[in-house]
Amino acid sequence: MSRLDQWLESIGLSQYSAAFADNDIDLEILDEITEADLKELGLSLGHRKKLLKALRALHRVSSDTDVDDGAVVHPVSPAQAQPEKRFLSLVFCDLADSTRIAAALDMEDAHALNRAFQEACTQAIHGQRGYVARYMGDGILAYFGYPRAHENDAEQAVNAGLDIIRYVTELGPRFSLPEDLDLAVRVGIASGPVVVETIGDMDARENAVVGEAPNLAARLQGLAAPNSVLVGEDTYHLVQDSFEFEDQGSRQIKGYSDTMATWQVMAARSPEERNRSRSDRHLTNMVGRREELGLLKSRWERSTAGAGQVVLLSAEAGMGKTRLVDALLAEIEGNCRRVRLFCSANHIQSPLYPVFNRLQREAELLGDNAGDTPRERLRHLMATRYQYPETLLPAVLSLVYMETDEGDTVSANPGEVMRILQQRLVETLLKQSRNQPTLVVLEDAHWVDASTQGVMDLLAERIHDHAIMLLVTHRLEKQLPYTSAHVTRLTLSSLSRDQAARLITGITGELPESAVREISEKGAGIPLFLEEITKSLQARSVTESPARVNNQTIPESLQASLLSALDRLGEAKRLAQIGAVIGQSFWKDVLTFVTNQPSETLESGLNQLVDNRITVRESLGDNALLRFRHALLRDAAYESLMRGQRAELHGRVATFLAQSGKSEERANQAVIARHYEVAGDLDKAFSGWLEAGRTALNAGATTEAVELLERAHSLADRVSGEGVLPDRHYQLHMSRGQALNASRGAAATEAHESFRRAAAIGQEMDDVYCQVDALDYLYGITFNAGRLVASMDVAHEMLGIGEARNHPVALVSGHQGLGMTLCTLGRFAEAARHLEAALGHADQDIKGINCFPSMTMDYLSYVRFFLGDDKAAQTLCEQAIRSARKESQYAAVTALSNSCFTQMLLGDYEAVRLYSGQAMQLARERGQYMVSDRALLFHNLATAWLEPEAETLQDVEAAIERLFQSREYIDLTYLIAMAAEVQIQRGHLEDAGASLARALAISDETGEAFYRAELCRLQAALALAGEANDSKVAATQWLDEGLALAKSQGAAGWLRRLDAAGRLWGLV
Secondary structure (H helix, E strand, O other): OOHHHHHHHHOOOHHHHHHHHHOOOOHHHHHHOOHHHHHHOOOOHHHHHHHHHHHHHHHHHHHHHOOOOOOOOOOOOOOOOOOEEEEEEEEEEEEOOHHHHHHHOOHHHHHHHHHHHHHHHHHHHHHOOOEEEEEEOOEEEEEEOOOOOOOOHHHHHHHHHHHHHHHHHHHHHHOOOOOOOOOOEEEEEEEEEEEEEEEOOOOOOEEEEEOHHHHHHHHHHHHOOOOEEEEOHHHHHHHOOOEEEEEEEEEOOOOOOOOEEEEEEEEEOOHHHHHHHHHHHOOOOOOOHHHHHHHHHHHHHHHHOOOOEEEEEEOOOOOOHHHHHHHHHHHOOOOOEEEEEEOOHHHOOOOOHHHHHHHHHHHHOOOHHHOOOHHHHHHHHHHHOOOOOOOOHHHHHHHHHOOOOOOOOOOOOOOHHHHHHHHHHHHHHHHHHHHOOEEEEEEOHHHOOHHHHHHHHHHHHHHHHOOEEEEEEEOOOOOOOOOOOOEEEEEOOOOOHHHHHHHHHHHHOOOOHHHHHHHHHHHOOOHHHHHHHHHHHHHHOOOOOOOOOOOOOOOHHHHHHHHHHHHOOHHHHHHHHHHHHHOOEEEHHHHHHHHOOOHHHHHHHHHHHHHOOOEEEEEOOOOOEEEEOOHHHHHHHHHOOOHHHHHHHHHHHHHHHHHOOOOOHHHOHHHHHHHHHHHOOHHHHHHHHHHHHHHHHHOOOHHHHHHHHHHHHHHOOOOOOOOOOHHHHHHHHHHHHHHHHHHHOOOOHHHHHHHHHHHHHHHHOOOHHHHHHHHHHHHHHHHHOOOHHHHHHHHHHHHHHHHHHOOHHHHHHHHHHHHHHHHHOOOHHHHHHHHHHHHOOOOOOOOOOOOOOHHHHHHHHHHHHHOOOHHHHHHHHHHHHHHHHHHOHHHHHHHHHHHHHHHHHHOOHHHHHHHHHHHHHHHHHHOOHHHHHHHHHHHHHHHHHHOOOOOOHHHHHHHHHHHHHHOOHHHHHHHHHHHHHHHHHOOOHHHHHHHHHHHHHHHHHHOOOOOHHHHHHHHHHHHHHOOOOOHHHHHHHHHHHHHHHHHHHOOHHHHHHHHHHHHHHOOO
16 A cells, blocks of 8 residues: 555545556646646545544644654544544653764754654654654654554554664664664654544644553653563553564553563464464354254254253354354255344333334234234234234233323233233244244344243243244353253354454455464454454455454454444444444435435435445335344444443434334333433433333333333432423332332342332321321331231321321321231231221322222231121122222222131132132233232132141242242231141141241231231141140140130130130030
8 A cells, every 4th residue: 555545545535546556647746736637536525624624634634743744644534533532552662872873973963863763663653554643853742543444454563663673773874873872763652542632733733642542652662672662561462462462561661550561572473373362362262153053953853752842042243143143044945934033232221122122013014904004014913913812902002102192001920921921922823833833033132122031031931842942042141040851052163264264265265375374363263353354355456354352342352353344334434333322223315314314315424334244234215224243243333432432322313212202112201311311411311211110110111111211220319300300200219119029129228219209208298198108008018028017007107197188098098007007916906996097088089099098907807807797707708899889890809809818717619610710700800910929829729728638838939939929928827827727627747837937927027916816726636637645735835825826816706716715626
C-alpha cells in the first residue's frame, strides 16, 4: 500500500485509490489538485469537500511540525469529529542521549539529525500501518488500531518498534558523533482501551487519546535500555506467540502504586515457532462436525421412534452452534414439524418472548382476513389454530405486548395464568408430535426468559415417550440442570485444520495452500474468527493475524477482527453503532428517525451492512428488519460508542418507540424503559419499568414481574420526583410486594418491607384507603407465613386507624384480621367478638376488601365449631358461599374451598367432595389454579376417607410437602393432621408419626393452637395403634393434654371429640 493509499484510507476515501493511481496522481502533485480535477475523477460533491479539507489540514501539520510532506502522510482526519472508544497499541519512542548529542553537534547538524530520526521512525510506523499521532522534539507517539483497526495491531506495533531500532541504527554513519556516543533509540509499547478525540483550534488540531495506555507507553520508554523495545503486560499477552521475550521482572513505574511486569522484545519468531507456542498454550481437541451431526441425527431417529430426546448443545460464542443446527435441519427429511425459537438479550425479562415471537410471525401469514391489526390476528391464531380458551387470550396478549388492551381483563392471581400457558404450549407440542415427529430448537438459551425456561423444563420432563426432540443451544456459562437418561450434552470444540480450510475456501474460492494454512493457524479453529480473517484477506489482498484483546464482553480472540470488520464499513459504521443501541435486531424506521437521513442514503448504508455480512435482513419491504449476524458484532459496535453518545442515542430510540404505538412488541414498556434508563431519563425509565412489571404481574408472569419491578425499585430513590408522584411510588411498592409474595412465598422479607413502605407512603399522602390496603396485604403475608404475633400487631394498627378516622374499610380489615389471628391462636371467644364486629359492617357498601363478608363468615364458622355450635358452623358456611357468589367469582371459589375445612371438621366428607369439585371447576374457568390445587387437596383427602382403596393419599402428601417448602405455614397443621389420620387408618404408622411430629413442630414455632387439641387426640390414637407396652400410658398422657388445652380455650367442640375418643378407647 502506497503512502497516498494510506492517507486516503485514513480519511475514509480509500475507494478512490485506483482512480488516483490510474491518473498518475501521487503525493508530489497532491497540493495542486483542484475541485474541478476531483470532479473529473468521479468524486461526489461531499467527498470533494472532504478531501480538500483534509489537504488543508495536511498543509498545516506539515508547516507546524517542520517535517516534510513525505514524512507526514497521516494528517488529522476530519472524519474523526466525535470522540470514540477504541482498543489501541501505542508506541512511544525517544532518541537516547539526545541532550548530549545536540551539544556535540552544531545547530544545523542537530536539526538534520532530528529530521532524519523523525523520518526513520515515521517510515517504520507507516510500514506497519501505524498512525503518527504526535511529534515531540526527539520523541514520537504512534497509534496502532487507529483510524482503522486491524486484526494484528499489537503485533505490528512491536514490529514497528524493532524496525525503528534498525532504521535509526542505520542513520549513525551519516552523522559525525564522538566515539563515546552512539545513535540509539528507546521504545515503549502499551495496549489498552482509550478514548480518541480531535482537540485544538483549526490551526493546531491533533487526535489525542485519553486512557492509561499512553502514559504507560511513555513510562516504559523511559525504562527501556538503548536500542530495545519494552512492553507491558497487556501487549505481551497479545503477541507472546509472535516474538521471543526476556522477562524483565516487575518494575516500579512512576505514577503507579503497584509494580508492573515488563518484557523486552528480543526477536520475531518464525511461523513454525509461533505455531508451536500457540499449540503449547492452546491444547484443544479438534473434533469434526460430522461426528457431532451424526450424534444429533441419531438422537432425532430415537425421537421419531417415540423415545423423545433432549440435546443441550453448548459452545463459546462464534463456535458454530447455529450452523450445526442448520445442518441438522437440512438433513431431516420426510413428514416432520420444525419449531425454531430464538432468545434475545433484550428480552430476558419479556415472558415467553421466543414463543410469542414465533406466534406473531405465524399470525402475520394469516392476512387481513384474520384481523386488521397484529393483535387481532394473533388473537385469531391463538383461538383457532391453538384453541386457547377465550378467558386466557387477554393474558396471552398482555404478555406479548406488555400492555392490557382496553376492555380486556386478566387474572388477579399472579402465577396462575402463566402456569396454564406453559402447560398448554407443552401439551400442544406433545399432541402435534403424535401425528408428526417434531423438532423444537431453542437458540441462545443463555438469554432465555424465566417463563420460557419453565416451558423448556416442563417439556424436558415430559418428552421421553413422545416423538419429539428438544435441541437447546447455549453458551458455556449457562448451566442447564437436566440429568435424565434421555438428555444428551454436546459441547463444540474448535474446527480441525481440514475443516477450517474447507470453510475458508468456501468463502473465497481457491487460495494458495500457504495462505489457507496461515489463516487456519491464526484463526484458532473458531468459525466466526476464520470468516472475519478471510473477508479481511479478500478486501485487502493481505493476510492478517488475530489479536487477543482483553475485554469482558467480546472474547479477546475475536475483538480485533470484529472491530476491523466494522471499520471497513466507512460511514456505514455509524448505522451499525446506532443499530447496536437499538438491539440485536432493528427496524429501518427507527434508524430513519434517529439518523434523520434520506431513505435512499439510509438504504445504501443498510445494503453495506448486509453486503459486508454485518447484518442479515429478517424481512423485506419499506420498513425492513435487520439482525446482527452475530451477537459479538453487535457488542463490538455498541462498545465503540462513548457513554454520552450511547445515552443520546438511547434517548432518541426511546422517544421513537414511545411514540410509535404500543400495539407493537418492539414498543413494549420494558424495552422502552431500558432505553430511557441508559439515556439517563430516570423518571421515564422508572415509570416504564413500573408499568412493565405491573403488566407482567397481572398476567401471572411473576418471575419476570419481580425482575422488572426490581429495576424500578433500583431507581426509586434517584428519580427527581417531577412527574413521578407519590402514588407511583405507592404502586411500585404494592406491586413489588405482590410479585415477591407470588414468586418467593409469604416468607419473603422483601415483600414485607415493600408493603410496609407502601403503607408509609399512603400515610404521607393522607390516603387512608391506600394505607390500609397496604397494611391488609402486609397482614395477609405475615399471617400466611405463620408470624401470628406480628400479624396481630398489623391488625391492631388497621383497627386503630379505623377507630381514629371512623373509616369502615380500616375497621373491617382490623376486626377481620384480629379475628383470624385470634382464631388461629386458639383464643376463640375473642376471635368471635372481632369477627362479629366486622360482620356488623356487612350491610354497608364497602368496596376494596377482597372476599368480604364471606371470608369473615368462613372464619366465624370455624370458631363456632370450636366453641361447640355445629349448627351455627353449618349455617355460616352456607351463608359464606351464598354471599361469595354475589361478591365475585374469585370470592366464590375461595369460599367453596374454605368451606371444605368446615365440612371436614363436621365429618361430612361427601360435602367436601361436592364443594371441592365446584371450587375446582370455577377456579379453572377463572384461572385460579392455586385455589384449585387447595380444593383438589381437600377432594383427595375426602376421597381417601370415603374410599380406603383409593390411591389419593400420595397426592395429598406431595401437595403438603410443596406447601411446607414454600413456608406458608398457616394451613399446614390441620392439613398434615388430616393426612395423618388417614395414615393411621391405613396402618402407615411410621408416616403418621412423622406427620404429627412435623405438625407439632410448626405449632410450637408459630404459636398456632386452634388445632393442637386435635393433634393430641391423633397422637393418642397413634400410640394405641402401635405395639408398645406403654401405649395406653402414652395415649392417656396425650389425651389429658388435649383435654386440658381444650378446656382452657373454651373449645367445646374439641372437648366433645376428645371425650368421645377417651370413652371409646377406655381411657376415661
